Amino acid sequence: MTKPPSYEPVSYVDTDDSHPNRPLDRYEIEVQLAIAQFVIPRVAGTPAGQEIFDALLPRFEDRLFYHKHLTHYLIRPEHIETELQEDDDYTVDD
Secondary structure, eight states, X not given: OOOOOOOOOOSSXXXXXXXXXXXXXXXXXXXXXXXXXHHHHHHTTSHHHHHXXXXXXXXXXXXXXXXXXXXXIIIOGGGOOOSOOOOTTOOOOO
C-alpha cells in the first residue's frame, strides 16, 4: 500500500525547490482545495473527468474509499448525495 499524502504545516518557504517531497503547508492546501472546488463540478461526468480519474487512479491503488470518492467526484457525479432526502413516512410529533 502506498503512503497517503502528507498535509501538515511546514516551517520552510513554499517556493523552496530543494525540498520537493515536503508536506503541503496550510496555504497550499487551501489553494488546492479552491482549485478543486472550481474544477470538479465543471469536469464531473465529462471526458475530462474520466481523463483526470484515469491519471489519479494509480495514486490511490488498493485504497477503496479513495477510489470511491474519485469515482463519485469525477465520473459518476449523479451518485453524490448533495441534499438530505426527505422521508415521507417520517413525521415529527409536536
